[in-house]
Amino acid sequence: MKFGVVGWGLRKSVAKLVHQPENGHTLAALADTSEEARGRFLEEYPDATAVDKIQKLLDMDLDAIFILTPDWLHEEHAILCLEAGVPVFLEKPMAITVEGCDRILAAMQKTGTRLYAGHNMRHFPVVRKMKEFIDRGMIGNVKALWCRHFISYGGDAYFRDWHADQSRSNTLLLQKGAHDIDVMHWLCGGYSTQVTGMGGLTVYGDIEDRQKTEGEVTVEFRRVWPPSTLDKLNPTVDVEDLNMIMMKLDNGVMASYQQCHYTPDAWRNYMVIGDEGRIENFGDSAGESVIRLWDNARFGQSETGDLEYRVPSVEGTGHGGADELMIEEFLGWMAGSDDICTSPIAARMSVAAGIAGAESVRGGSAAVAVAGLDPNLAEGLPSGLSTL
Numbered sequence: 001m002k003f004g005v006v007g008w009g010l011r012k013s014v015a016k017l018v019h020q021p022e023n024g025h026t027l028a029a030l031a032d033t034s035e036e037a038r039g040r041f042l043e044e045y046p047d048a049t050a051v052d053k054i055q056k057l058l059d060m061d062l063d064a065i066f067i068l069t070p071d072w073l074h075e076e077h078a079i080l081c082l083e084a085g086v087p088v089f090l091e092k093p094m095a096i097t098v099e100g101c102d103r104i105l106a107a108m109q110k111t112g113t114r115l116y117a118g119h120n121m122r123h124f125p126v127v128r129k130m131k132e133f134i135d136r137g138m139i140g141n142v143k144a145l146w147c148r149h150f151i152s153y154g155g156d157a158y159f160r161d162w163h164a165d166q167s168r169s170n171t172l173l174l175q176k177g178a179h180d181i182d183v184m185h186w187l188c189g190g191y192s193t194q195v196t197g198m199g200g201l202t203v204y205g206d207i208e209d210r211q212k213t214e215g216e217v218t219v220e221f222r223r224v225w226p227p228s229t230l231d232k233l234n235p236t237v238d239v240e241d242l243n244m245i246m247m248k249l250d251n252g253v254m255a256s257y258q259q260c261h262y263t264p265d266a267w268r269n270y271m272v273i274g275d276e277g278r279i280e281n282f283g284d285s286a287g288e289s290v291i292r293l294w295d296n297a298r299f300g301q302s303e304t305g306d307l308e309y310r311v312p313s314v315e316g317t318g319h320g321g322a323d324e325l326m327i328e329e330f331l332g333w334m335a336g337s338d339d340i341c342t343s344p345i346a347a348r349m350s351v352a353a354g355i356a357g358a359e360s361v362r363g364g365s366a367a368v369a370v371a372g373l374d375p376n377l378a379e380g381l382p383s384g385l386s387t388l
C-alpha cells in the first residue's frame, strides 16, 4: 500500500512505522506547509514526493492518508480526504469542537469512506491488561474510576507553542485528556453524559517571558525546574495547566480525571473500583509497571494488594510499544479487518466529554451535559466499548 502524510512534526514517528517496504508498504508522499519539514522528509524518503498543500495529495492514488497536523486542522483535513474518497488515519483529538467531530462523522456517512481513530493509548499494555482484568470480572461490576495524570513535561510540550492557545487546541482536556477520557470510557464500558470540573492557569500564566511571535523556539522536552522558571512561552497562553473533572457515565459509573502540567514526574495512575474489588496501576510503561488487585476485605492498607501483575516489556519504542501495536492493527484494518479496538465514535465521545469539562471549568464548575451523538452519525460504526 502507498501512504500519504499531512504534517511532518513531532508525530511523524507514527507514520514512519507504516513504511515497511519489505511488506510492500511505503510512505509515498507528504504535504506540509513547512519547507524545512518537506526537506527533512525527502532526505529520509528520497523516492517520495513532498508538496505544500493537502489538496495536492488527493489525486495521487494513495491507499490512505495520515493526518498528523495540529489539532485545529484535523476537521478540515479529514473532511477533504473523506470527500476525495481516501481513507484516513486521524490523530487524536478528533477535532477541537463537538460540531467538528460530527461533521467528520457526517462526511464518513455521506461518502462511505473509512476513518481509523489513532488512539494509541488503547494499545498501552498496562491499559489492555487492566481492561482484561475488568472483562474477566476480577473486580465485579465497575462502579468508579479515578485517574490521576502527572505531566512533568507539560510546560515544554504545551505552553511554548500552539497548544497553549485556546483557539488552536481549545483545552488540554482534549490534547492530553482525550487519551485518558477515552481509556476511562473503555474501561468503564460507557460514555460520559454529564461533567463537572474545576481548574485554572495556576503556574504558567504568571510567566512573563514570551515569544514575540509564535514559533520562535523549537519545542524540546527539557527538564526545567521549577516549572515557574520556564522561558519563551507562546505569545498566547490561555489554556488551563490544572484540570480536575468528574464524569457521570451513561451506565451509572462515576469517574474523575485529574491532570497537572507541572508535576516532577510523568505517568498516569488509573484506579478502577468494582463491587468485588479494585485494581490500580503503578507506573504506566510496559516492563516498568505493576497492576495490583485488592479483592479481600481488610481493615487498613495492604501495599502490595492480593495479586500483583508485572506488565512485561513489549517490542517497539513508540509510547512503550503502543504505536507499533496500533500500526499493526491499522494495517489489518486497511486490509479489510473490522476487528479493531478504537472507533470514531469513541474518539468523538472523548472530545465531547473533554469539551463539557472545559465548559464547566470555565463556567464556575456548573454541571454540563455532554453533547449526545445523533444515531444517524453512528450508523454502521463500532461502538468503541467492546471487550478485548
Ligand SMILES: NC(=O)c1ccc[n+]([C@@H]2O[C@H](COP(=O)([O-])OP(=O)(O)OC[C@H]3O[C@@H](n4cnc5c(N)ncnc54)[C@H](O)[C@@H]3O)[C@@H](O)[C@H]2O)c1
Residues within 6 Å of the ligand: 006, 007, 008, 009, 010, 011, 012, 031, 032, 033, 034, 037, 052, 053, 054, 068, 069, 070, 071, 073, 091, 092, 093, 118, 120, 175, 319
Ligand atoms: N497520539 C499521541 O501520542 C500523540 C503524540 C503527539 C502528538 N499527537 C497529535 O499529533 C498531531 C500533531 O502533533 P505534533 O506535535 O506532531 O505537531 P507539530 O506542531 O510538531 O507538527 C505539525 C506539522 O504540521 C505541519 N502543518 C501545519 N499546518 C499545516 C497545513 N495546513 N498543511 C500541512 N501541514 C501543516 C507543520 O508544518 C508541522 O510540520 C496533533 O494533533 C497532536 O495532538 C499525538
